[in-house]
Amino acid sequence: MLLLPQNLVVMKLILTAFLCLCIESLYAQIRVLSSENAEKQGINQAKLSNEYTGTGQNAADEILAKTNDVLAAAFPENPNPGITVFTRFYINESGSADYLIFDLQTGEGYNKDSLNELTRKAFLTGFDGWKVKKPAGTRFAIMSFKTFGKQPVMREVRSGDSSVTDLKSALVFQDTLKVKRLYLNQLDLKSVPDVIYRFPNLEELYLGRNELQSVHIQMQHLPKLKQLHLQNNQIGNNGLEITENHSLTLLNLNENKFTDIPKQLRASRKLSSLWLGGNEMNHLSNKSFRKLNSVQDLNFYKSAIPVLPKGIKKMKNLEVLDLYYNKLETLPVSITKLKKLTHLAVSHNQLTSLPKKIDRLSKVHTLYAHHNHISKLPARIAKMQNLKILDLGFNWFTDFPKELTAFFNLQELDLSSNNFLTFPEQLLEIKQLDKLYLRGNPFVKDDAEIKYSQQLGQLKNRNIEVYY
Known part of the structure; x- marks a missing residue:
């Protein structure tokens, strides 16, 4: 038998181990x-x-x-x-x-x-x-x-005989007089194309979700324009100019770079709907609301407003005020000067109370004040007999607000997720109600239907839908 030298055996073992490691690694x-x-x-x-x-x-x-x-x-x-x-x-x-x-x-x-x-x-x-x-x-x-990066988004357009839905079509379209709607939204535009002026009978212009930083609209060439949609762009306080007109009624400026209501809007004498939600409106002042008497619908949704200036009272014709998702701790007393207000939405703020003279808002029939820190209601709210929808959910009520028993025309009442430890018996005194929301209160437990069967039965016998 041929014997290998000892060092050759060691080398062979090392080589074998190395090959095994290589194979294992592979x-x-x-x-x-x-x-x-x-x-x-x-x-x-x-x-x-x-x-x-x-x-x-x-x-x-x-x-x-x-x-x-x-x-x-x-x-x-x-x-x-x-x-x-x-x-x-x-x-x-x-x-x-x-x-x-x-x-x-x-x-x-x-x-x-x-x-x-x-x-x-x-x-x-x-x-x-x-x-x-x-x-x-x-x-x-x-x-x-x-x-x-930027993902493709399904464009929101409405096709039809009176609509043009892209830039190429707008440039070559023949019968321009019949076009009432022009969709140039979501096209990555950095400036407003002059092609918009080919359509003198245009009523709706959609330029949302582009990359516009400045917009200049010569309204004398669009004498019938009623709606202008500029949401989701990069337009700032000095980036918007709309020449004087008596046709524009709706202006959508949501999700831009405004910090104040642009002064240029005062040239639109018939403007009734102004949407500024999603802007950082932290430079509002009393002057911001001047010469906006025609506006009936004002949207400040998610606008980071810390204080609502008392100058809001100048908007005498306001009917709908949306203040959802702001940073308000109080509402100005002057808000009660808005005599024509019908919808007031102040939910998702940090309010601890509502204005004492809230009854001056006698035409309000819808009041959303959920997700605040409210624990009691002003006594004079009982005089708001036009209220039909009242949402006080997700607040800090521990005692049932007796003012609610005075309402005759209330249709929906939401008291969800407050701090009622037991069923609020005074609910039974409310004269008229269609829907009642009680979910999320401490008394609503697994045995609530049995424990409060008598009270719940009385409500249901009056055809009130109770959600608990």
Whole structure:
């Protein structure tokens, strides 16, 4: 028998161990594939899912954070069109990924093969040798998706004989006199195209969800324009100019960069609906409301208003006032000067009370004041006999407000999620009611229907729908 020298034996053992490690490393390396290539290579994802059935929720945040880091490094910050990457990881018992299968969803303008290869290499490099810090000890699969840049949005248009719905059509349209609606929304416009003046009988102009920073509308060329929609742009206080007119009735400026009501609006003498929701309206002053007498519908939804100036009283013809989601702790006394107000919405603020002389708002039939810090009502609210809908849910009432028993025409009353420990017996004294909401109060427990069956029965016998 031929004996090898001792050092040759040692070298052979080292070489064998090295080859084993290389083979193990080769087989342990993550396989990164697009779903198309996975299918071409005979990888059945349904079968994989049946093999990787463990629970890996504890590792989900870690995997998703790593995925976001890898993709953020691979793609530009704001690609346009946007890119959405769908991933499915198959993690083994030791915490390593055996497979990473991905899908890309993009708009036009990309070479799909090149983008797939870029994504594959990014994942291969980013997850090479990576492991979950606390392995689950079982195989599991986890899905995720990540979106980069601007995503395509379904355009909101209304087609018809009197509508033009894109810029190309607007440029070549022949019978311009019959067009009443022009949709140039969601087209990434950076300026208002002059083509709008081809349509002298235009009544509605839609320019929302573009990239406009300044807008100048020459109303003398659009003498019949009634609605102008400019929401979701980048227009600031000095970026809007509308020349004098007597036709514009609705102006939608939601989600822009206004901090005050633009003075230029005063040139629209018949303006009745003004929507400024989603702007940071933190520079309102008494002067802001001057010469807006024609406005009947004013929307300040989510406008970060800390204080509503008393100058609001100058809007003598206001009928609808929306102050949802602001930062108001009080309402000015002057708000009660709005004699024509019918809808008042002050929900989702930090109000602790309503104005003492609220009864001066005698025409108000709908009052939304839910999600505030109100614990009692002003006595004079009982005189508001035109109230039909009153929502006081999610406030701080512990005692039932006796003022509510004075209402004769109330149809809906919401007292949800207050602090009533027992069924408020005074509810039975309300003369007329169609719907009553009591959900979320401490007395509403599993046994409430049995414990308060008599009271609930009386309400239901009067055909009142009770939600508890």
